[in-house]
Amino acid sequence: MTKQEKTLLLVDGNSVAFRAFFALQNVSSFTNHAGLHTNAVYVFKKILDNILKKYSPANVLVAFDAGKTTFRTKKFTDYKGGRSKTPGELSEQFPYIKQLLVAYGIQNYELTDYEADDIIGTLSRQGEKAGYQVVVVTGDRDLTQLATEQTTVAITQKGFSEIEEYTPAHVQEKYGLVPKQIIDMKGLAGDNSDNYPGVTKVGEKTAIKLLKQYDSVEGVYEHIDEMKKSKMKEHLIEDRETAFLCKDLATIKTDAPLTIGLDDTKRQEADTEKLRTFYEELDLNSFLQELTGEDPTAQQDFTALDVTALTSENLADVPVPANQTVTFYLEMDGKNYHKAPFVGFVFEINGEYFASRDVELLQSKPLVEFLTQPEIKVDVFDSKRTIAGLNRLGITLTGIDFDLLLVSYLLNNTENSDDLGELAVVHGYRQVKSDEQFYGKGAKRAIPTDDDQLFAHLTHKVAAIAALKTELFQELADNEQEDLYWKMELPLAQVLAKMEIAGITVDTDRLEQMKSEFKERLAQIEQEIFNEAGEEFNINSPKQLGHILFEKLELPVIKKTKTGYSTAVSVLEKLRGMSPIIDNILAYRQLAKLQSTYIEGLLKVVFDTDQKVHTRYTQTLTATGRLSSVDPNLQNIPVRLEEGRKIRQAFVPSHPGWQIFSADYSQIELRVLAHISGDEHMQAAFREDRDIHANTAMQIFGLDSEDEVTPNIRRQAKAVNFGIVYGISDYGLSQNIGITRKQAKQFIETYFEKFPGVKKYMDEIVQHAREQGFVETIFHRRRYLPDINHKNFNLRSFAERTAMNSPIQGSAADIIKVAMINMDRQLTEKQMQSRMLLQVHDELIFEVPNEEMADFQKLVNQVMDSAVELAVPLKVECAHGKTWFNAK
DNA sequence: ACTTTCACG
DNA sequence: ACGTACGTGAAAGTT
Numbered sequence A: 001m002t003k004q005e006k007t008l009l010l011v012d013g014n015s016v017a018f019r020a021f022f023a024l025q026n027v028s029s030f031t032n033h034a035g036l037h038t039n040a041v042y043v044f045k046k047i048l049d050n051i052l053k054k055y056s057p058a059n060v061l062v063a064f065d066a067g068k069t070t071f072r073t074k075k076f077t078d079y080k081g082g083r084s085k086t087p088g089e090l091s092e093q094f095p096y097i098k099q100l101l102v103a104y105g106i107q108n109y110e111l112t113d114y115e116a117d118d119i120i121g122t123l124s125r126q127g128e129k130a131g132y133q134v135v136v137v138t139g140d141r142d143l144t145q146l147a148t149e150q151t152t153v154a155i156t157q158k159g160f161s162e163i164e165e166y167t168p169a170h171v172q173e174k175y176g177l178v179p180k181q182i183i184d185m186k187g188l189a190g191d192n193s194d195n196y197p198g199v200t201k202v203g204e205k206t207a208i209k210l211l212k213q214y215d216s217v218e219g220v221y222e223h224i225d226e227m228k229k230s231k232m233k234e235h236l237i238e239d240r241e242t243a244f245l246c247k248d249l250a251t252i253k254t255d256a257p258l259t260i261g262l263d264d265t266k267r268q269e270a271d272t273e274k275l276r277t278f279y280e281e282l283d284l285n286s287f288l289q290e291l292t293g294e295d296p297t298a299q300q301d302f303t304a305l306d307v308t309a310l311t312s313e314n315l316a317d318v319p320v321p322a323n324q325t326v327t328f329y330l331e332m333d334g335k336n337y338h339k340a341p342f343v344g345f346v347f348e349i350n351g352e353y354f355a356s357r358d359v360e361l362l363q364s365k366p367l368v369e370f371l372t373q374p375e376i377k378v379d380v381f382d383s384k385r386t387i388a389g390l391n392r393l394g395i396t397l398t399g400i401d402f403d404l405l406l407v408s409y410l411l412n413n414t415e416n417s418d419d420l421g422e423l424a425v426v427h428g429y430r431q432v433k434s435d436e437q438f439y440g441k442g443a444k445r446a447i448p449t450d451d452d453q454l455f456a457h458l459t460h461k462v463a464a465i466a467a468l469k470t471e472l473f474q475e476l477a478d479n480e481q482e483d484l485y486w487k488m489e490l491p492l493a494q495v496l497a498k499m500e501i502a503g504i505t506v507d508t509d510r511l512e513q514m515k516s517e518f519k520e521r522l523a524q525i526e527q528e529i530f531n532e533a534g535e536e537f538n539i540n541s542p543k544q545l546g547h548i549l550f551e552k553l554e555l556p557v558i559k560k561t562k563t564g565y566s567t568a569v570s571v572l573e574k575l576r577g578m579s580p581i582i583d584n585i586l587a588y589r590q591l592a593k594l595q596s597t598y599i600e601g602l603l604k605v606v607f608d609t610d611q612k613v614h615t616r617y618t619q620t621l622t623a624t625g626r627l628s629s630v631d632p633n634l635q636n637i638p639v640r641l642e643e644g645r646k647i648r649q650a651f652v653p654s655h656p657g658w659q660i661f662s663a664d665y666s667q668i669e670l671r672v673l674a675h676i677s678g679d680e681h682m683q684a685a686f687r688e689d690r691d692i693h694a695n696t697a698m699q700i701f702g703l704d705s706e707d708e709v710t711p712n713i714r715r716q717a718k719a720v721n722f723g724i725v726y727g728i729s730d731y732g733l734s735q736n737i738g739i740t741r742k743q744a745k746q747f748i749e750t751y752f753e754k755f756p757g758v759k760k761y762m763d764e765i766v767q768h769a770r771e772q773g774f775v776e777t778i779f780h781r782r783r784y785l786p787d788i789n790h791k792n793f794n795l796r797s798f799a800e801r802t803a804m805n806s807p808i809q810g811s812a813a814d815i816i817k818v819a820m821i822n823m824d825r826q827l828t829e830k831q832m833q834s835r836m837l838l839q840v841h842d843e844l845i846f847e848v849p850n851e852e853m854a855d856f857q858k859l860v861n862q863v864m865d866s867a868v869e870l871a872v873p874l875k876v877e878c879a880h881g882k883t884w885f886n887a888k
Numbered sequence B: 001a002c003t004t005t006c007a008c009g
Numbered sequence C: 001a002c003g004t005a006c007g008t009g010a011a012a013g014t015t
Helices: A013-023 A039-055 A071-075 A094-104 A116-129 A141-146 A168-175 A181-189 A204-214 A217-222 A231-238 A240-250 A272-282 A285-292 A296-301 A359-363 A365-372 A383-391 A404-411 A420-426 A435-439 A451-478 A482-502 A508-533 A542-552 A569-575 A580-604 A642-650 A668-677 A680-687 A692-701 A711-726 A730-737 A741-754 A756-772 A793-829 A850-865
Strands: A007-012 A059-064 A107-110 A133-138 A151-156 A163-166 A307-309 A325-332 A342-349 A352-356 A377-380 A400-403 A504-506 A616-618 A628-630 A658-665 A774-776 A782-784 A835-839 A843-849 A876-881
Touching: A007 A013, A007 A039, A007 A116, A013 A039, A013 A059, A013 A094, A013 A116, A013 A133, A039 A094, A039 A133, A039 A163, A059 A094, A059 A116, A071 A240, A094 A107, A094 A272, A107 A116, A116 A133, A116 A141, A116 A151, A133 A141, A141 A151, A141 A181, A163 A168, A168 A181, A181 A204, A181 A217, A181 A240, A204 A217, A217 A240, A231 A240, A272 A285, A307 A451, A325 A383, A325 A451, A342 A359, A342 A365, A342 A451, A352 A451, A359 A365, A377 A451, A383 A400, A383 A482, A400 A404, A400 A451, A400 A482, A404 A420, A404 A451, A404 A482, A420 A435, A420 A451, A451 A482, A482 A616, A482 A793, A482 A835, A508 A580, A508 A642, A542 A580, A569 A580, A580 A642, A658 A793, A658 A850, A668 A680, A668 A711, A668 A756, A668 A793, A680 A692, A680 A756, A692 A711, A692 A741, A711 A730, A711 A741, A711 A793, A730 A741, A741 A756, A756 A774, A756 A793, A774 A793, A782 A793, A793 A835, A793 A843, A793 A850, A843 A850, A850 A876
Parallel strands: A007 A059, A007 A133, A059 A107, A133 A151, A307 A352, A325 A377, A377 A400
Antiparallel strands: A151 A163, A325 A342, A342 A352, A616 A628, A658 A843, A658 A876, A774 A782, A835 A843
């Protein structure tokens, strides 16, 4: 299409609105203050923006269906009959979608007795005659019949940013038909969604075959006598009338008696004022933000707060906190609070706000006092971040009362942003911007040089913390989560901060040594691969590698991804032996991973001040209650393969004469399952300290003694145990251990017969989730499962497995958190030098001086064993050595 | 910014 | 018939 040509955009309003509605159907938060649903409006607007941007049309029209009855229902009473009623949540949004269009300056139109399709069909032909390039946007494939050299039909896809464009060539490629034959196809095959039947037993495939031969419905019947005798022929003859009727129904009118013309579709300027009122009424804040842009005057919407700029001169003006509570916020420029530059701070005492960029003021008298005296309570946004930041100034923050981030995470970990502004909005508080809104993002991000602007933002943050305290504490109490907060998460934040600050020492020389060794080996393998491939290419590129393996070397395709051939390990393993290149690629992959992620990656994040890495544990991220570790991630350091495990040689104690000590909970998840399910057999196995996988093997294979359990049988039983913890499915298990689905199903059935308590737990927990909408750990940590009653099988099944797994994984996470808090307390009380360094889900890593080793060993066992009292004992396995590698 | 792959529990 | 194991983070390539 040449640039001079004008574009006419025709949108099927009903169809796109339907797509929009179902794209975000399960997001219950899409309602405005009056309870009106807004999901369809939201997505419709997104799609509209997308296509407007893509096609820059001079003329636009959105067509809607006029009502229930049309000329089609007169011909065929059941037309669209089987269709379930439009949900009320969607139909209430149609008037608003039209309002949106008006504000956008876009014509919308409907015509009695006709469907949106017919309006579009008619205008598209008028547009073509007037020399327009026409684009039709719809979710309905029927409209592809309109495609011509001048008209493209764009079908909206599942997500809302993608569309598939049907030109005549694309229709040909997809169906092997010309666009107008789509009508004939519908005539023969019918259309389920519009509820017209077509010819009995003829579906899309058969219809296409017939049309390739006979061109049209008419053609089929002209040649019907030539066809050899078949069931299909009988059906065709019998349903002749239906076929013609259906073709007629499927035909989109191109001559509807429109009362508007092309001139009326000219796009007008958007009315910003109208849009603003509209977004405000619907509480579509992100659009409101987009509309006002980075206009700093948007701040005017917020109630202005008086803030005193603090200097060394007026420190004495800071009052004594009357109610013994202060709200405090420390701003740093960047995520990594172990090194991010300080931006400033603000605090509120007795309703007065004080702010400054000079964080050293915090070290002076009245300020350091309220931060460090335990009887003065401090409310913050993120305890751990604040503790670690202040620690850099030599200040030990004590007396934390309310932590907005932590409480918010406990209440609902599905909407868990780590941005104060975003989180405040989740809880209905809007008088504060998100950092992205205020500072900008990417290259545009900047800290304002103007004090008033910066202090205003920080002050609004503090005000938000204070405003939400009472309400969120009340919700915590309602959920019976007070202990979880006070006895677990809040003290844990303190412990984690200490671990992060302590850091773990890295032997960079060892890493450098490995790096050059790996470099050589990689070069060697690379050369062999190039020789075997007969050319040089980027082995790290799945695309290029796929091309070499499956096109050039013509190896069989095992699996495809949505972008091309899969080259994952599971695939390569199946290709082993077919070409020597495979083994080399596997070796290359393994080494390259170690080199880039663990050797080079780790070296990049070692602090040059102390030769340590200081990871950050994300305490408010996972859906189950586990921690995660970033920058670097120390929870996925290689261990399974010997080659990778050597990376652990680089993790060493910070003092000579000390050792790395590892303590891990043995089978903690299965023990938790034995506890919460109350299953007698499983509990007995743990009480008698039996090999749990061998025990399972004996049960499901009906063996009498442990001697009969071969390694292979044990391996299968182990996979079954894992499967049970993950929320089992026959398919998943069969994939994992390479058996048929039927066999897997048999295993599971036998398992449930032998462990009826587990079966009962699985059924009950899913039922609980259906009724309550959430599941809980033994410490009342919640996980909400909005999809548990979803009509989509996959989403629902996923929610069901999650319901089974989360209480198990989450309770195990709770237990080790308790152990960490107790361990930290004991080390402090006993004034021991040993330090807790890392947590890897079911394992704690310490550094211990040799002279403390015996005492420490005793202590760690005692503390971890007694973290909680379960119906089965907890078991801890310990090891130590001169590096992490040797602690095995 | 998204996708693929792969490291861990 | 549907098409999956549960929970994470980092690197590299591609768009």
